[in-house]
Amino acid sequence: ESSDRSEKQVSGAEIIAQALKTQDVAYMFGIVGIPVTEIAVAAQKLGITYVGMRNEQAACYAASAIGYLTGRPGVCLVVSGPGLIHTLGGMANANMNCWPLIVIGGSSERRQEMMGAFQEFPQVEACRLYSKFSARPSSIECIPSIIEKAVRSSIYGRPGPCYVDIPADFVNFQVNVNSVKYVECCMPPPVSMAETSAVYMAASVIRNARQPLLIIGKGAAYAHAEEALRKLVEQCKLPFLPTPMGKGVIPDNHPNCVAAARSRALQFADVIVLFGARLNWILHFGLPPRYQPDVKFIQVDICAEELGNNVKPAVILLGDINAITKQLLEQFDKTPWQYPPESSWWQTLREKMKINKAASKELASQKSLPMNYYTVFYHVQEQLPRDCFVVSEGANTMDIGRTVIQNYLPRHRLDAGTFGTMGVGLGFAIAAAIVAKDRNPGQRVICVEGDSAFGFSGMEVETICRYNLPIILLVVNNNGIYQGFDADSWKEMLKFGDSTAVAPPFCLLPNSHYEQVMTAFGGKGYFVQTPEELQKSLKQSLADTTKPSLINIMIEPQSARKTQDFHWLTRSNI
Ligand code: ADP
Numbered sequence: 001e002s003s004d005r006s007e008k009q010v011s012g013a014e015i016i017a018q019a020l021k022t023q024d025v026a027y028m029f030g031i032v033g034i035p036v037t038e039i040a041v042a043a044q045k046l047g048i049t050y051v052g053m054r055n056e057q058a059a060c061y062a063a064s065a066i067g068y069l070t071g072r073p074g075v076c077l078v079v080s081g082p083g084l085i086h087t088l089g090g091m092a093n094a095n096m097n098c099w100p101l102i103v104i105g106g107s108s109e110r111r112q113e114m115m116g117a118f119q120e121f122p123q124v125e126a127c128r129l130y131s132k133f134s135a136r137p138s139s140i141e142c143i144p145s146i147i148e149k150a151v152r153s154s155i156y157g158r159p160g161p162c163y164v165d166i167p168a169d170f171v172n173f174q175v176n177v178n179s180v181k182y183v184e185c186c187m188p189p190p191v192s193m194a195e196t197s198a199v200y201m202a203a204s205v206i207r208n209a210r211q212p213l214l215i216i217g218k219g220a221a222y223a224h225a226e227e228a229l230r231k232l233v234e235q236c237k238l239p240f241l242p243t244p245m246g247k248g249v250i251p252d253n254h255p256n257c258v259a260a261a262r263s264r265a266l267q268f269a270d271v272i273v274l275f276g277a278r279l280n281w282i283l284h285f286g287l288p289p290r291y292q293p294d295v296k297f298i299q300v301d302i303c304a305e306e307l308g309n310n311v312k313p314a315v316i317l318l319g320d321i322n323a324i325t326k327q328l329l330e331q332f333d334k335t336p337w338q339y340p341p342e343s344s345w346w347q348t349l350r351e352k353m354k355i356n357k358a359a360s361k362e363l364a365s366q367k368s369l370p371m372n373y374y375t376v377f378y379h380v381q382e383q384l385p386r387d388c389f390v391v392s393e394g395a396n397t398m399d400i401g402r403t404v405i406q407n408y409l410p411r412h413r414l415d416a417g418t419f420g421t422m423g424v425g426l427g428f429a430i431a432a433a434i435v436a437k438d439r440n441p442g443q444r445v446i447c448v449e450g451d452s453a454f455g456f457s458g459m460e461v462e463t464i465c466r467y468n469l470p471i472i473l474l475v476v477n478n479n480g481i482y483q484g485f486d487a488d489s490w491k492e493m494l495k496f497g498d499s500t501a502v503a504p505p506f507c508l509l510p511n512s513h514y515e516q517v518m519t520a521f522g523g524k525g526y527f528v529q530t531p532e533e534l535q536k537s538l539k540q541s542l543a544d545t546t547k548p549s550l551i552n553i554m555i556e557p558q559s560a561r562k563t564q565d566f567h568w569l570t571r572s573n574i
């Protein structure tokens with residue numbers, strides 16, 4: 001028996017697949033080619049779900065969303081050189097979002113290194129800027145330990161991407177099975193709690209607040225802190241504001257959610273507790289004029305280096321959000337306290353919410369055609385199942401959509417995120433649909449795209465159709481980037497014979513039939529111009545659980561947001 005075992009050979013590809021399986025990695029996205037095809041085949045044989053995409057960037061977006069949704073990194077498998085370079089966008093996005101991810105890149109054969117090999121590129125170096133760990137195993141035998149380290153690094157501490165480089169000559173090389181030792185699955189990320197004295201101080205700062213506010217970020221979503229945070233909000237009767245992807249940790253329709261009075265809440269709060277949200281551009285750096293100059297920040301984060309960025313916090317709570325929220329709850333259990341529901345702060349916030357909600361309702365009720373954003377999103381919101389995943393990207397499409405479309409569940413919103421990346425939508429939707437298929441069959445994915453945003457990864461519609469994922473794509477079409485022109489203005493502008501006429505940079509073709517991208521691959525396509533057509537097509541799309549669909553929604557090309565106190569997305573307007 002022992003001689004039989006010693007003769008058994010195993011390939012580099014099989015070792016990679018087994019090492020990933022041992023680390024509990026369940027999903028792989030990528031594009032195969034020389035030299036990585038065998039890795040995908042070996043992974044499939046072991047029951048790892050492999051999804052073949054059309055561009056490495058989208059594959060990487062999909063793999064990174066798996067990490068956020070499941071807490072276990074997905075793999076992005078790509079070929080050398082250009083394949084890996086296309087992946088960098090996805091790695092950078094995951095890095096900015098603090099999402100775990102494993103990228104496995106094939107690379108040229110070691111004996112041709114520095115000779116101008118096919119697609120040769122310094123990949124380990126290139127990935128270092130976008131990852132927590134970037135390495136090439138020094139031999140086939142040490143692949144398992146490098147993969148264990150990559151998976152562990154991706155989920156311990158602040159999550160992020162890790163890169164493993166696989167030279168072509170490793171892939172099909174056979175070694176004796178007995179020479180390979182698989183490292184046991186790494187332990188779940190350690191849970192750390194904040195210092196007791198800091199927790200005590202935080203509770204006391206909260207108790208003494210005149211105008212308190214909790215901000216719930218995507219770090220809280222990632223930390224699965226939904227139950228504890230909801231308890232804190234309800235027990236202490238505190239107002240909370242979700243960040244874009246913090247939406248749904250506590251349902252958007254919770255009475256303590258002050259999202260509709262966002263600017264007001266930020267501007268006048270005197271104590272703000274940040275649960276997994278950085279004071280970056282999304283939160284206006286925590287600085288005046290968007291905040292009071294003397295606002296007290298209590299920062300809760302797993303990453304010590306984050307604490308104190310842009311502001312000097314009143315209290316820092318270093319550790320896991322779920323654990324720390326429970327520590328805070330203990331304090332409020334010991335000495336019960338609640339923020340007075342009849343305070344003038346609550347009155348101010350409620351008043352502002354009422355005004356803002358009425359203003360968007362008013363816009364939504366406008367009967368003029370083409371439709372405006374608000375009309376579109378109100379009709380969409382009316383029909384969306386409460387448990388659906390909402391994916392969204394675009395400029396106005398994403399910003400306005402976020403204010404109207406509600407999330408009721410944590411980790412069910414995916415969007416352009418910290419890096420403001422366009423092109424993420426289809427990859428994210430595919431990842432969400434794959435997770436839904438495995439964990440909650442029948443759950444739907446709605447992907448709300450601007451027409452420009454859709455273009456970045458539009459060919460992934462073929463991927464959606466190939467895997468028969470019943471995703472509903474909405475393309476909110478204004479013929480351009482931010483704004484566009486209607487067909488008549490377009491014709492007028494590019495009048496035949498006028499050699500000086502040029503299309504403005506923000507324009508896209510008017511009345512493009514994006515729905516035909518879907519019908520080209522066997523899905524359902526709809527071109528809609530009225531609220532009635534929108535309602536009907538969405539109803540049909542939701543009823544059909546077997547097919548993907550794309551609803552191309554024509555809106556007023558010059559439609560914009562309602563007037564804002566601050567243009568919070570204007571990056572230059574700090
Ligand atoms: P948002 O975009 O929602 O404002 P950010 O991405 O800016 O959120 O911030 C998320 C923060 O959450 C990061 O600083 C990250 O370090 C932190 N984080 C991630 N996981 C945890 C966790 N388990 N416990 C505490 N903080 C976490």
Ligand code: MG
Nearest residue numbers: 451452478480
């Ligand atoms: Mg547009």
